[in-house]
Amino acid sequence: MTRAAKTPAGDGAAKQERYRRRSARVLLVDDSERILLFRFLRERGRPDLGHFWITPGGGVDGGEDLRAAAVRELREETGLAVAPDELGPHVAVTSGYADLGWARGVFRDDFFLHRTAAYEIDTSGFQTVERTQITGHRWWTLDELRAADEPVYPLGLPPLLADLLAGRVPDEPVRLPWHH
Numbered sequence: 001m002t003r004a005a006k007t008p009a010g011d012g013a014a015k016q017e018r019y020r021r022r023s024a025r026v027l028l029v030d031d032s033e034r035i036l037l038f039r040f041l042r043e044r045g046r047p048d049l050g051h052f053w054i055t056p057g058g059g060v061d062g063g064e065d066l067r068a069a070a071v072r073e074l075r076e077e078t079g080l081a082v083a084p085d086e087l088g089p090h091v092a093v094t095s096g097y098a099d100l101g102w103a104r105g106v107f108r109d110d111f112f113l114h115r116t117a118a119y120e121i122d123t124s125g126f127q128t129v130e131r132t133q134i135t136g137h138r139w140w141t142l143d144e145l146r147a148a149d150e151p152v153y154p155l156g157l158p159p160l161l162a163d164l165l166a167g168r169v170p171d172e173p174v175r176l177p178w179h180h
Contacts, residue, residue, distance in 0.1 A: 021108075022066075023069075025154075026073070026114050027092075028055070029115050034118075036056060037053040037138065038137045040052055040053070041132075044132055052150055054152075055111065055154075057070060057074070067084035067090075071083065088113040092160055092170075095109070111176075142158065160176065
């Protein structure tokens with residue numbers, strides 16, 4: 001188990017009134033124990049300002065269940081269709097204040113683990129903003145993730161992934177550090 005603190009963070013419907021933005025994200029791990037990450041521009045149209053890597057996932061629509069949002073985002077961003085009850089466990093959460101220009105307030109990201117056979121990622125379901133800000137994707141081994149030379153979010157992903165790959169799945173989601 002990682003050293004991150006445990007936090008109750010049920011899978012139920014998002015409480016939009018408490019958060020400026022709620023996201024459901026997926027730690028997608030293939031049968032070679034690699035995790036899929038997307039390379040994202042720090043600022044739209046400004047590759048000179050650098051990139052970071054994130055997991056598949058995105059915003060929870062009003063009243064949408066976290067699992068339903070996670071599988072919708074997974075299908076849109078990777079082409080993988082999974083039923084909500086087939087999605088793996090809810091393993092982590094991170095939250096905190098951010099001012100992203102287009103939105104300001106308290107954000108929260110909930111993470112689910114899902115294992116799959118390796119497959120060709122299909123990004124044809126990307127929304128316009130994703131097409132302009134995501135510049136690539138790749139499957140990462142744990143060692144590659146630990147040695148990444150660009151930021152990877154969520155913070156604390158390598159030790160969490162090491163635990164998950166070793167079969168140490170938390171009973172309740174662990175709290176990871178906020179990245180803004």
